[in-house]
Amino acid sequence: MNKTLKELSYARDRIEDTLQDLSGRTIFVPEVKIFNMACGCRGLLADLRGLETEEAEVFHKKITRTLKDILGKLGLKVDMIYARNFPGTYMVVGITARRFCGRCKRELGSITSRPDIIVLKG
């Protein structure tokens, strides 16, 4: 397995453990991926099962610290870390760490960007 994949595997386990320790509930991270979008944005995305919006808000500093550590090991620099909830629900379905392209920075780069996004680190 190459170094990036090993780091991703480690990242998945670490995110799951961190969220589980913080919330005191079982949390499942089915998938972690690094991405590069057509617009130019890039970053890391962890899909989530079991985390609730309030927990992401309350523990945002500790979640951010873990993500930053992981991103450092992967050599990724990011502009924003945010949790996305399923619109109209308490379910957090993913945490994204993202380096913005110019357009997305204007559209998503503020705290009031979108109602389904909880900014953990702007």
Added chain:
Amino acid sequence: MMKFSTPLPGDAESLKQIIKELKGSIDEVYMAGPSEYMGSGRATLHSPLLEDIGRQASYAHRHNIKFKLILNSSCLSGQHLTSNGSNIFRKYLEELETLNVDMVIVSDPYLVEMISKELQGLKVGVSCIAHVDSPQRAKFFEDLGADEITVDTNINRHFNLLEAIREATDCKLKVIANEACLYKCPFRYSHFNLFSHITASPQIAIMGDYYFEKCISLRVREPTLIIRSPWIRPEDIPEYEKIGIDMIKISGRANTTQWIIDTMKSYTKGHHKGNLLELLDCPNELRDHFYIPNEKLEGAIKQWKTCKKSCHKCNFCENLAKELILRRRDL
């Protein structure tokens, strides 16, 4: 000997592979029909052409296996009751009759009555999506003309009800062994409706499958819900044979062909060693997170057969979950 009904993904190659691997141990196969005529209650990976259906039906018949088509949309948007829609559905069903499909399985009472009355060469079965959960409802569908009934999975562990339904009707009775939805799932109607619409044309661009994600999230946070789901272990099939259930249906037509074959083998042999979640449809994702040693569930059926379903007083499933469910990473 208990009979078994096997899911098909919909393409001819999968059918051939499934029959090659399972020949002699299965009695029927089923799959969804073409989406341009009618949706179905679950995700569909392949929408076959009518001629594909004819070829697959013939292939199954050559191996003495019945071929059934699932048309179990929970919502037809009233199309079946319009003059135009009724003509389209009737023509479609007549075509299926010509193609020697043995049975269509539907959830709408109107379709049960119409097919049984007007299409003599086509048998009609009632889907679990019709929620047959009482002798009265079973009798109702039998009187409409149903030849077989797949009972609501919510009563899989209500043996008194299953026995009463058996007494009340002469229809063939099926239970789905591995569907594993939440017990008395509050999303069930809405989720079936969603799939009924998105499996039919035109497709709807949804934000995501709320019901699926909520279902998984609930179980991840409270694994007891996995134990409470009304799945049936392969080892417990004889209990259903004893009370006169005619057939075990295995769900999972949206899964891979190899998964279908492996799951069918465990059920037809009546034995599975390892993680029970490997066999269950619906929460497939959960098998990557949890491990439930199937062999340690031996005997739990005795409790479930007489269970009063007052979970807040009982705690049997909660204790089992605490004792048995492991995180795969901790193994």
